[in-house]
Amino acid sequence: MRFIFMLLVFTTSLLHAQLSNVRQTIENGRTIITYDLGGSGDDVYNISVTATNESGLTVEPVTFVGDFAAVSPGLNRSIWWDPLYEGLSVTGWKIHLTAKKDIGIKWILVEGGLRGKFKISATEVTFDQFDAFCRATGYPKPTDKFGRGKQPVINVNVADAVAFCEWLSKETGTTIRLPEENEWEYAARGGNKSKGYNHSGSNNIDEVAWYSRNSGRITHEVATKMPNELGIYDMSGNVSEWCGTAGASRGGSWLDADYNCDVSSHRNDFPVKRYTNYGFRVLQE
Numbered sequence: 001m002r003f004i005f006m007l008l009v010f011t012t013s014l015l016h017a018q019l020s021n022v023r024q025t026i027e028n029g030r031t032i033i034t035y036d037l038g039g040s041g042d043d044v045y046n047i048s049v050t051a052t053n054e055s056g057l058t059v060e061p062v063t064f065v066g067d068f069a070a071v072s073p074g075l076n077r078s079i080w081w082d083p084l085y086e087g088l089s090v091t092g093w094k095i096h097l098t099a100k101k102d103i104g105i106k107w108i109l110v111e112g113g114l115r116g117k118f119k120i121s122a123t124e125v126t127f128d129q130f131d132a133f134c135r136a137t138g139y140p141k142p143t144d145k146f147g148r149g150k151q152p153v154i155n156v157n158v159a160d161a162v163a164f165c166e167w168l169s170k171e172t173g174t175t176i177r178l179p180e181e182n183e184w185e186y187a188a189r190g191g192n193k194s195k196g197y198n199h200s201g202s203n204n205i206d207e208v209a210w211y212s213r214n215s216g217r218i219t220h221e222v223a224t225k226m227p228n229e230l231g232i233y234d235m236s237g238n239v240s241e242w243c244g245t246a247g248a249s250r251g252g253s254w255l256d257a258d259y260n261c262d263v264s265s266h267r268n269d270f271p272v273k274r275y276t277n278y279g280f281r282v283l284q285e
Contacts (some may be wrong), residue, residue, distance in 0.1 A: 014113035015067060019099050021075075029090050031034040031081040039073035043132070045167075046102045047071055051093040062086065068103050100171055101136070103129045107284055108232050112192035113183070119284040120187045121177060122234050123222035124152035124241060125164065133164050145276050148222040152239045152279040159270035161242050161280040168282065175285040181266070183283060185250065188236070188263040190229030196260050200235035200251070201228030205258045209237025215254035217276075219267060236261040239279035246271045 003077040025032045038044060046070070047068040052058045063085040067077035083090055086246050104126075127148035130162030134141045142155040156164075161178055170178045181188070188200040201208040208228065210220045215237070223233040235241075240249040247268045252261030259265065269275070 010206070022097060024058060024095055026090060028173075029082065029084055031083060031090075031093065031095070032041040033079040033081070033095055033097070034077075035074045035077050035097065035255050037071055037073045037077055040135075044070045044072050044102045047077075047079065047100045049081070050095065050096045050098075051081070053084075053089070053092045056145055059086070059088065065167075101132060103132045103168075103284070105168075106172070107128065108187075108230050109250075110183075110187045110230060115186075116185055117249070118183065120183075120232065121190065121281045122227070122231060124239055124279045124281045126150050126159075126222055127153050128228055129153070130156070130164060133167050137167055139163060141165075142274065146218040151219050152222055152234070154219065154239060154276050154279055155274040156242075157274045158242050158246065160274070160275045164280075165282055172284075175190045176279060176282050178242055180244045181250060181281040184235075184241065184243050185263055188228065188251065189234060193229040195229060197228075199258075200232070201226055205236065205261060209234070209252070209258075209261050210254050211237040211261050212255055213253060214256055218256060219254050236263065240267065240276055242271070242278060242280040249278060 022035040049061050050058055053059055061081045064079050064081040066079040068079050106122040108122050109119055111117050121186045131141055131154040165176045197203050199205045199208050206214055207226045227233045235251050237252055238254040241251045242249050249267045252265055
């Protein structure tokens, strides 16, 4: 048996994904949600689902399949939810959809240390990711020197990095910021899986870092060298990374000598300046 149950509630994110023609039906005990997703270019979106019943109980369904992760704009997208698998009634639910842009940040869990637990981005923030922020907000795009795409973003100062973090915090509903120096170093050393390397992931710098002797004096796409013990890339070399302390950076860059890429290496520069060898990665609390 198939019938129209109710119109869905839906929202869009700050990134201007447009959910439309959203409908809900029930067929053989499953709730089937169909929708159209507007957007631009090659952008992809994640669709989150919540359900509220007539008593005001709100749940986040987990037994659903279909078009909810990395969804491209298009017509007749669908999600299937089986409430019986979660011990819930089939009928009486009001579904709420939210579309948010997926900018491709992979989070690595870092356990132990002074903070106890946090997540840090597996790679430096890329031009693709920073440009998505600029398109969504009208923020000026930084200039590049070695290409965009999956190259680490450069020519950004601390204020630019903080603006990105504030926007991504709103998009994800979490607190995202620049790592403090002690957090950065703990993650770079491999956290509770550390093997005590001088560089992030190896004592052989050429395995893990783009630096003055192998970079060709340019940046390289992120995650093209070996990761460290936690699966984090480029914490030595490629670009120096701004930290939460004003003007502090860690990790060394494509133009630095090997000793500047040690996990213990520290540098202070002008936080308002934009450099071709400076970028950043982000931390999620």
